[in-house]
Structure formats: C-alpha cells, structure tokens
Amino acid sequence: MKINQLSKLTNVLSKTIRYYEDVGLLPKAARNSNGYREYSSSDVDNLIFIRRCRELQIPLGKIKILIQVQADSSSSCSEVDLLIEQQLENVRNTITELSLLEKTLNTLAKSCTNDIVGECEILKNLKQ
Amino acid sequence: MKINQLSKLTNVLSKTIRYYEDVGLLPKAARNSNGYREYSSSDVDNLIFIRRCRELQIPLGKIKILIQVQADSSSSCSEVDLLIEQQLENVRNTITELSLLEKTLNTLAKSCTNDIVGECEILKNLKQ
DNA sequence: CTTGACCTTACTCTTACAGTAAGGTTTATC
DNA sequence: GATAAACCTTACTGTAAGAGTAAGGTCAAG
The missing domain is CATH 1.20.5 (Single alpha-helices involved in coiled-coils or other helix-helix interfaces)
Incomplete structure (x- = not known):
C-alpha cells in the first residue's frame, strides 16, 4: 500500500510517517518503480505500536528502545x-x-x- | 548594575535575560562605554514579574501582553x-x-x- | 603580564512534528 | 488527448523557551 493508505489505517499523518522513517523509528521503506514508498501490514502494526506509545507520551527516543528490545524475543x-x-x-x-x-x-x-x-x-x- | 548582578538578584540566568531582550520582553538595555549592558532597579522589578509569570507557566507571548496592559494604569x-x-x-x-x-x-x-x-x-x- | 572572571555576538541544539515550496506521477474527467 | 485533481517526492523553515558552545573583547588582582 502507499503512504496515504497507511496513514488512514493508522491515523498517523503521512508527513509524520516520513519523519519517523527519517529519525530511524521506522525502517527505510521499500520503494516501487516510481519512487513511491510501499508498505505492508507489518508496517501497520509497527506504526500502531508507535502511536500507542506516543499516546502515553513516551518520547521517540524511548520508543526506539522499546522497538529494539522486542527484536530479541527471548531477552x-x-x-x-x-x-x-x-x-x-x-x-x-x-x-x-x-x-x-x-x-x-x-x-x-x-x-x-x-x-x-x-x-x-x-x-x-x-x-x- | 551589570547583567551578572541582575541575574543574581532575580535568579534568572544572564543568558535568559539577553534572550528576553532579544524577543522584546525586556526593553533594549542601556549600554555603558565598553558596550556592557547597564541595569537599574526597575529592571529588577520587571524581571521578577516575568519570572513569576513563567513560574505559573504563562507563555512569553502572554507575558508580553500583561506588560503592555500595565503601561496604561487606568485601563x-x-x-x-x-x-x-x-x-x-x-x-x-x-x-x-x-x-x-x-x-x-x-x-x-x-x-x-x-x-x-x-x-x-x-x-x-x-x-x- | 598574565590569569580568571566577566562581558559581547552569533550560531547550533533540543522535541515532535507542521507548514510551505517546487516539482514529479497517476487517475479521473471532458 | 488535454487537463485538472489527487497524490507522491525532497528540502527547507518554523515552533517554545531557552541551553550549549565558540570566538573574541574587557577588567581587576596578583
């Protein structure tokens, strides 16, 4: 899906999604032939996670840590x-x-x- | 008095005092021959007023209004x-x-x- | 005479985006 | 096929209220 659809599914502005990618909170998005960002359902999950954390006023730096910690599910x-x-x-x-x-x-x-x-x-x- | 003494009297950092002047919250300070800012007791009062407002979390823009309103004491x-x-x-x-x-x-x-x-x-x- | 304390301006950094410019792409309509 | 609307891109600026740093001028004491 394209950025606008991801935006609608997660209730996060496209602008903000690009920003999260810029600061390394989201991985670099895949691009299709015209250079547009291409997203999948796992991106929806990631973004909802981030949004929930932001609703709890957790700063982006700490959200980054939460994401990293999840990478190793046995830790x-x-x-x-x-x-x-x-x-x-x-x-x-x-x-x-x-x-x-x-x-x-x-x-x-x-x-x-x-x-x-x-x-x-x-x-x-x-x-x- | 010089900026550092004003700072100590009001408990506002010199840096912050200059900033308040920059953004027009304090009038342009008088300068003495070497270019140093020179302050008087009325500056102490103004700065204490500002500091009190800031303690109440009033934003600088609104403090500016409060200062302006005081200019006409009959209003x-x-x-x-x-x-x-x-x-x-x-x-x-x-x-x-x-x-x-x-x-x-x-x-x-x-x-x-x-x-x-x-x-x-x-x-x-x-x-x- | 030099050291330290003080003063100056100017520039960058912080947080978490929002706004805007300038331009490329795609889709719908006439 | 032309064109307009809707969407995408990057890049730059602005926000609040200072704090940090750099690079340099001034002044008093030892």
Missing part, C-alpha cells in the same frame, strides 16, 4: 517494565507540580475585585 | 483576569489528561508478570 523485559515505571513516575510528578500551580492560579484568579489595572490585585501579586 | 484589568482564567483552564485540562494517562500507565505497569520479552504483557498491550 528479559525488565527494561520495558522500568521504562513504563519511569514514564508513570514522570506523569505523577507533573501532576503534582500542576496541582500546586492550579492552587496558586486559582487564588490569584479570585484575588482581583477591582476593574482598573492600576489597582489590579493579580498584577500586584505577580510583582510580589 | 480595565479584564484582560488580565481573562488571561489568568485561561491559564487556570489550561492547567486544569492538562491535569485531567494526565490523570487519565496515569491510570492507563498504572494498569499497564502492573500487567506484566513474565520476564521474557516474547511474553511481555506490556508490549502486547501496546500493540493492542
């Missing part, structure tokens, strides 16, 4: 476990930070009862 | 209120998304009881 999957664990940690840390931020912003948003910039409590707070 | 501060409100909304939305993500990752992390990549439930899940 230990401790690296996979660790990577997901770290990703979970990252997400939790970010949530904690953002929750603090939300508190601060919420307090700030409620602080201003005036209507004139010169008296704005928000701006005063920001100058703390 | 309405509704724009300020709105901007903070939107920022609060952004943060809340991000928290919601990340919480869903955390759930998924947590389930995923617990799913694998094997030790071999070929049997790894995490990887199987990612291929869903």
Whole structure:
C-alpha cells in the first residue's frame, strides 16, 4: 500500500510517517518503480505500536528502545517494565507540580475585585 | 548594575535575560562605554514579574501582553483576569489528561508478570 | 603580564512534528 | 488527448523557551 493508505489505517499523518522513517523509528521503506514508498501490514502494526506509545507520551527516543528490545524475543523485559515505571513516575510528578500551580492560579484568579489595572490585585501579586 | 548582578538578584540566568531582550520582553538595555549592558532597579522589578509569570507557566507571548496592559494604569484589568482564567483552564485540562494517562500507565505497569520479552504483557498491550 | 572572571555576538541544539515550496506521477474527467 | 485533481517526492523553515558552545573583547588582582 502507499503512504496515504497507511496513514488512514493508522491515523498517523503521512508527513509524520516520513519523519519517523527519517529519525530511524521506522525502517527505510521499500520503494516501487516510481519512487513511491510501499508498505505492508507489518508496517501497520509497527506504526500502531508507535502511536500507542506516543499516546502515553513516551518520547521517540524511548520508543526506539522499546522497538529494539522486542527484536530479541527471548531477552528479559525488565527494561520495558522500568521504562513504563519511569514514564508513570514522570506523569505523577507533573501532576503534582500542576496541582500546586492550579492552587496558586486559582487564588490569584479570585484575588482581583477591582476593574482598573492600576489597582489590579493579580498584577500586584505577580510583582510580589 | 551589570547583567551578572541582575541575574543574581532575580535568579534568572544572564543568558535568559539577553534572550528576553532579544524577543522584546525586556526593553533594549542601556549600554555603558565598553558596550556592557547597564541595569537599574526597575529592571529588577520587571524581571521578577516575568519570572513569576513563567513560574505559573504563562507563555512569553502572554507575558508580553500583561506588560503592555500595565503601561496604561487606568485601563480595565479584564484582560488580565481573562488571561489568568485561561491559564487556570489550561492547567486544569492538562491535569485531567494526565490523570487519565496515569491510570492507563498504572494498569499497564502492573500487567506484566513474565520476564521474557516474547511474553511481555506490556508490549502486547501496546500493540493492542 | 598574565590569569580568571566577566562581558559581547552569533550560531547550533533540543522535541515532535507542521507548514510551505517546487516539482514529479497517476487517475479521473471532458 | 488535454487537463485538472489527487497524490507522491525532497528540502527547507518554523515552533517554545531557552541551553550549549565558540570566538573574541574587557577588567581587576596578583
């Protein structure tokens, strides 16, 4: 199939598919006589895997590692476990930070009862 | 004062101070005879304001607006209120998304009881 | 007089793509 | 057969908010 069909099957833009190939996340695509990229069903699987990882906010560099690890199906999957664990940690840390931020912003948003910039409590707070 | 002292007073790297000047967030600094930037206490205030906004994850473009609004102290501060409100909304939305993500990752992390990549439930899940 | 600390500009790198240009190919329509 | 629409190609630029590095000028202390 051609790139546009792969795109539709996986819900990943053609542009992005080419980009993944460029950065070595996907193998160099086969080309047919006119130079167009030619894909098979295994490419669909690879791309869905990548998309799922991206949905989990796993960065491309780590997805690369996950792909490499799968190459040897008899190796230990401790690296996979660790990577997901770290990703979970990252997400939790970010949530904690953002929750603090939300508190601060919420307090700030409620602080201003005036209507004139010169008296704005928000701006005063920001100058703390 | 010179840039390094401003940096220490505000806890903003010299590099970053120059960058803020480049992108028009700070006015062009005065220069003394040797070409070094020369700052005053009002620069300290401006920079602290910017830093506070950045701590609240407000993007530079919006900080620019906040600075402009302050120029006319008699104008309405509704724009300020709105901007903070939107920022609060952004943060809340991000928290919601990340919480869903955390759930998924947590389930995923617990799913694998094997030790071999070929049997790894995490990887199987990612291929869903 | 030289060393180290400080200052300058300018260029590259980061992440994960999106946008655009400029051009070649294929397919459908008239 | 001509042409237009839809698709493909590479290559370059832009995004956010700086951080890193290079190459060089300046200033105070020993």
